[in-house]
Amino acid sequence: MELDSLYQEVILDHYKRPQNKSLASNPTIQVHHVNTSCGDEVTLNLHFKGERVENITWDAVGCSISQASHSVMSELLKGKSAEEALSLVEEFQRMLQSKGSDLGNEEHLQDGVAFAGVSKFPARVKCALLGWMAFKDALQQSITKAN
Amino acid sequence: MKSALNVDQIKSEFPIFNRLVRGENRLIYLDSAATSQKPLSVLDAERDFYTKHNAAAHRGAHQLAEEATELFEGARAKVATFLNASSENEIIFTKSATESINLVAYSIGNAKPGSKFHLKAGDRIVVSEMEHHANLIPWQELAARTGAELSWFGVTDDGRLDLSNLDSLINEKTKMVALTHQSNVLGTINDFNGDLVKLRAQIKAVGALFLIDACQSVPHLKVDVQELGCDFLTFSGHKAVGPTGVGVLWGRSELLDEMPPFLTGGSMIENVTMQSATYLPAPKRFEAGVPNMAQAVGLGAALDYLDKVSLTAIHEHEVALTKQALDGLKSIRGLSIVGPTDVKNRGAVISFTVEGVHPHDLGQALDQYGIAVRTGHHCAWPLMRRFKVVATTRASFYLYNDQSDVVALVEGVDRARKYFMER
Numbered sequence: 082m083e084l085d086s087l088y089q090e091v092i093l094d095h096y097k098r099p100q101n102k103s104l105a106s107n108p109t110i111q112v113h114h115v116n117t118s119c120g121d122e123v124t125l126n127l128h129f130k131g132e133r134v135e136n137i138t139w140d141a142v143g144c145s146i147s148q149a150s151h152s153v154m155s156e157l158l159k160g161k162s163a164e165e166a167l168s169l170v171e172e173f174q175r176m177l178q179s180k181g182s183d184l185g186n187e188e189h190l191q192d193g194v195a196f197a198g199v200s201k202f203p204a205r206v207k208c209a210l211l212g213w214m215a216f217k218d219a220l221q222q223s224i225t226k227a228n
Numbered sequence: 229m230k231s232a233l234n235v236d237q238i239k240s241e242f243p244i245f246n247r248l249v250r251g252e253n254r255l256i257y258l259d260s261a262a263t264s265q266k267p268l269s270v271l272d273a274e275r276d277f278y279t280k281h282n283a284a285a286h287r288g289a290h291q292l293a294e295e296a297t298e299l300f301e302g303a304r305a306k307v308a309t310f311l312n313a314s315s316e317n318e319i320i321f322t323k324s325a326t327e328s329i330n331l332v333a334y335s336i337g338n339a340k341p342g343s344k345f346h347l348k349a350g351d352r353i354v355v356s357e358m359e360h361h362a363n364l365i366p367w368q369e370l371a372a373r374t375g376a377e378l379s380w381f382g383v384t385d386d387g388r389l390d391l392s393n394l395d396s397l398i399n400e401k402t403k404m405v406a407l408t409h410q411s412n413v414l415g416t417i418n419d420f421n422g423d424l425v426k427l428r429a430q431i432k433a434v435g436a437l438f439l440i441d442a443c444q445s446v447p448h449l450k451v452d453v454q455e456l457g458c459d460f461l462t463f464s465g466h467k468a469v470g471p472t473g474v475g476v477l478w479g480r481s482e483l484l485d486e487m488p489p490f491l492t493g494g495s496m497i498e499n500v501t502m503q504s505a506t507y508l509p510a511p512k513r514f515e516a517g518v519p520n521m522a523q524a525v526g527l528g529a530a531l532d533y534l535d536k537v538s539l540t541a542i543h544e545h546e547v548a549l550t551k552q553a554l555d556g557l558k559s560i561r562g563l564s565i566v567g568p569t570d571v572k573n574r575g576a577v578i579s580f581t582v583e584g585v586h587p588h589d590l591g592q593a594l595d596q597y598g599i600a601v602r603t604g605h606h607c608a609w610p611l612m613r614r615f616k617v618v619a620t621t622r623a624s625f626y627l628y629n630d631q632s633d634v635v636a637l638v639e640g641v642d643r644a645r646k647y648f649m650e651r
């Protein structure tokens with residue numbers, strides 16, 4: 082059934098057991114993003130040190146797609162350089178905006194490819210991107226702050 | 229249980245129910261509080277206007293212009309009768325309820341010192357916590373522009389207007405009161421002729437203007453502006469089986485004729501020089517430009533349709549469906565109703581949450597079963613905060629829904645809950 086292509090096992094697992102869902106103190110930057118169409122919110126703490134993403138922690142209210150996506154994002158991008166992280170964000174975003182044609186590169190996106198199915202549900206793309214956009218914003222602010 | 233309506237017959241008059249959704253599912257449309265579906269007679273009326281009579285109403289010396297004017301003004305007369313207005317001149321066509329409310333708010337904001345509509349610091353505007361953003365933000369903005377203070381009635385735990393501070397809200401400072409007739413989230417009907425008659429009397433006693441947002445009531449139950457005792461009332465055509473792009477503002481003639489205009493331009497003037505202009509009385513004063521004629525004509529056909537079916541029967545039918553749905557939903561584990569849990573003074577709108585399942589996910593699953601519901605904050609963000617929820621799932625019923633739709637909803641919600649919670 083089509084519902085299963087949207088709610089992959091991986092997504093429901095992350096939803097039920099989210100990673101990094103507890104805000105660590107003293108972040109380099111804290112951002113707060115809201116999905117104005119549904120009211121879902123995420124607060125993201127980024128620890129950024131020596132050009133590297135040292136830690137990503139978050140707290141959020143939202144649907145399973147957005148919660149699972151924050152979880153996957155925080156796992157995947159932790160430890161990456163700013164450049165690597167940004168490139169992964171773009172790759173994830175491309176996949177989600179592909180309307181189902183881009184299934185994602187598992188080597189790069191790891192659990193993130195589970196969200197390929199979301200791209201066929203236009204109303205849910207924003208849910209999956211919320212945390213990633215919050216991260217991108219936090220990263221750019223951290224870089225600006227460092228310079 | 230025998231229904232007050234012949235739903236099979238009604239459904240056959242709404243072409244959209246011929247289609248299937250998400251594969252082979254029949255369409256179970258439970259989102260009429262957002263917008264209703266349209267019967268063929270409404271589509272035909274619009275098409276007929278364009279194919280046979282299209283011209284700019286009130287302009288031109290030709291036959292088509294005369295016919296277009298007659299049809300447009302005929303639609304106005306239908307709305308007047310439908311609401312039991314004392315004159316057709318009390319009916320203003322706008323593009324939506326949102327525009328109607330903005331019209332009143334901007335008009336008041338344009339009133340100069342000395343006008344009885346003029347607002348200033350020390351005056352008060354009163355709304356409630358259960359308003360749709362459309363009946364909140366225009367008043368926030370008006371308060372900000374004029375220096376008046378915005379105050380509001382709260383909402384009780386069971387979803388009713390909290391009148392405990394009536395005297396401090398409605399007193400000689402109060403100049404404008406804007407309240408919903410039926411909440412688009414809770415389903416609560418504010419019965420200004422019954423339970424809330426004291427509120428209405430107090431508004432009148434202090435001489436404040438009283439606007440009723442009747443978006444969710446006019447399509448579903450008999451609304452009589454003279455019985456309601458308000459000064460302004462508004463609704464949108466598209467929620468009342470009519471077209472998008474047309475709304476109504478009803479106002480008392482003696483007020484409308486003294487209010488400053490909102491939108492200015494052609495068709496609303498009496499005399500114009502290069503420096504200034506004088507304005508026609510209502511309704512023309514508030515209908516600048518070539519009007520939304522085809523949509524108004526479509527709305528006229530929509531009201532004819534509702535009259536033919538009978539609003540009394542529609543309301544009775546909806547109360548039965550609401551009761552069935554409330555009983556069914558309450559039996560689902562982890563489900564909480566946000567709003568009154570009985571059918572007294574309650575319309576056919578039911579909001580609920582299911583523990584552990586976000587409304588977005590629930591709505592997505594229901595969609596796969598062919599059930600269209602609304603999820604989110606329903607343009608009532610303060611009300612969501614009041615009930616400490618981020619969002620709800622909302623099912624709303626109308627004349628084309630039947631008991632099998634309610635059964636599908638209850639089964640669908642339970643199936644979705646199991647999908648997310650027991651996998």
Ligand SMILES: Cc1ncc(COP(=O)(O)O)c(C=O)c1O
Pocket residue numbers: 261262324325326327360362363408410411412441443444464466607
């Ligand atoms: C209670 C209420 N008021 C106002 C509105 C605004 O109506 P519209 O969007 O048609 O202008 C709505 C519709 O969503 C509503 O439900």
